[in-house]
Amino acid sequence: MRYKPGYKQEKRKELLYISGQLAKQQGFAATGVDGFMKAAGVTSGAFYSHFASKHALLKALLESELQQSFSRWENNPHNNPHEWLDFELNRYLNISHVQHADHGCILPALASEVARSDIDIKQLYQQELLRGHALFTQHLGSEDKAWGVLCQLVGAISLARGMADENIQKQVIESSKAFLKASLNV
Amino acid sequence: MRYKPGYKQEKRKELLYISGQLAKQQGFAATGVDGFMKAAGVTSGAFYSHFASKHALLKALLESELQQSFSRWENNPHNNPHEWLDFELNRYLNISHVQHADHGCILPALASEVARSDIDIKQLYQQELLRGHALFTQHLGSEDKAWGVLCQLVGAISLARGMADENIQKQVIESSKAFLKASLNV
DNA sequence: GTCTATACGCGGATAGAC
DNA sequence: GTCTATCCGCGTATAGAC
Numbered sequence: 001m002r003y004k005p006g007y008k009q010e011k012r013k014e015l016l017y018i019s020g021q022l023a024k025q026q027g028f029a030a031t032g033v034d035g036f037m038k039a040a041g042v043t044s045g046a047f048y049s050h051f052a053s054k055h056a057l058l059k060a061l062l063e064s065e066l067q068q069s070f071s072r073w074e075n076n077p078h079n080n081p082h083e084w085l086d087f088e089l090n091r092y093l094n095i096s097h098v099q100h101a102d103h104g105c106i107l108p109a110l111a112s113e114v115a116r117s118d119i120d121i122k123q124l125y126q127q128e129l130l131r132g133h134a135l136f137t138q139h140l141g142s143e144d145k146a147w148g149v150l151c152q153l154v155g156a157i158s159l160a161r162g163m164a165d166e167n168i169q170k171q172v173i174e175s176s177k178a179f180l181k182a183s184l185n186v
Numbered sequence: 187m188r189y190k191p192g193y194k195q196e197k198r199k200e201l202l203y204i205s206g207q208l209a210k211q212q213g214f215a216a217t218g219v220d221g222f223m224k225a226a227g228v229t230s231g232a233f234y235s236h237f238a239s240k241h242a243l244l245k246a247l248l249e250s251e252l253q254q255s256f257s258r259w260e261n262n263p264h265n266n267p268h269e270w271l272d273f274e275l276n277r278y279l280n281i282s283h284v285q286h287a288d289h290g291c292i293l294p295a296l297a298s299e300v301a302r303s304d305i306d307i308k309q310l311y312q313q314e315l316l317r318g319h320a321l322f323t324q325h326l327g328s329e330d331k332a333w334g335v336l337c338q339l340v341g342a343i344s345l346a347r348g349m350a351d352e353n354i355q356k357q358v359i360e361s362s363k364a365f366l367k368a369s370l371n372v
Numbered sequence: 373g374t375c376t377a378t379a380c381g382c383g384g385a386t387a388g389a390c
Numbered sequence: 391g392t393c394t395a396t397c398c399g400c401g402t403a404t405a406g407a408c
Contacts (some may be wrong), residue, residue: 043374068251111347130354151341154341159333176333178334179333218384219383234384240384
């Protein structure tokens with residue numbers, strides 16, 4: 001065998017990482033298989049030895065990215081609710097997240113593409129998001145607040161990314177952050 | 187002349203209306219010029235006598251749809267802040283809006299496509315959204331609250347649309363609504 | 373496992389008849 | 391103003407050599 005055992009698994013992870021960046025930046029549907037693979041330094045022919053179809057890539061991508069998001073939330077080092085929330089808000093609602101979608105959360109980047117996908121994509125998405133919601137509920141002490149914060153985070157980044165001026169982008173996320181802090185007396 | 191004067195303008199409005207529904211449902215980039223025109227009962231050749239390019243259609247679409255959203259907010263019949271907000275929340279955050287994107291607000295449907303568009307699209311988007319923000323500020327008495335509510339509305343619909351089960355969709359928007367009502371003591 | 377080459381369809385846009 | 395026909399590039403996916 002010309003390739004080490006375990007090579008394929010590592011290569012797959014690498015492809016997912018690079019494709020994830022590109023999908024978040026340019027959109028998943030808008031990027032061709034050629035584009036994804038060119039960014040990873042291989043050709044489109046190689047793609048199909050890792051994924052059955054482009055649809056399969058989207059599913060693997062969502063799973064990988066949502067699990068990473070969950071991990072980040074889980075690894076928040078703070079314990080008391082106030083500090084925990086503050087840490088998340090500062091990490092999520094900042095100008096760098098608005099301007100560099102490729103290194104950001106997949107939720108605001110691909111929400112509308114998931115909304116237009118078929119049922120198995122939505123089920124995966126829902127399942128992972130419910131895990132996130134449970135974690136937020138645990139820290140915020142309320143299911144409503146947990147959804148409220150999640151929706152606010154996604155909405156703020158989504159809206160800010162459409163703005164032409166950086167100052168307006170900042171205004172949106174800073175207002176959103178202030179609104180959340182005032183709303184959650186935790 | 188075989189066509190009445192004013193015909194072209196009316197036809198353009200009709201094309202915008204139908205294209206808007208399709209763009210919100212399927213995505214703008216994902217729908218071809220053929221698709222838009224087929225829905226309107228004409229062929230792709232006719233398209234180019236109304237719009238210079240597909241890009242020009244997106245711009246016209248955003249302008250038309252955002253002005254409609256603004257009009258809806260403006261025509262809210264209530265005057266006192268509490269009733270005004272209640273009316274908006276009930277209109278925006280309901281299961282029908284989640285499930286029928288084609289008749290809904292353009293913000294959650296095309297936010298990510300605007301984020302990936304060029305500067306003149308973003309400038310138009312920003313300009314119209316700032317008008318909306320000013321209106322919300324006027325009724326809520328706070329710029330932070332106005333952005334907070336706008337972000338929450340967009341985020342809630344965006345997240346809910348990715349959910350596989352209707353019950354979870356309802357949970358998201360009802361929680362979001364409850365969160366907003368609790369946060370805004372207007 | 374990755375490469376090149378290729379089949380085949382769809383996308384945006386234009387030309388010319390009516 | 392709208393139609394049909396068409397150019398050309400890009401997209402997904404497959405076949406076969408290495």
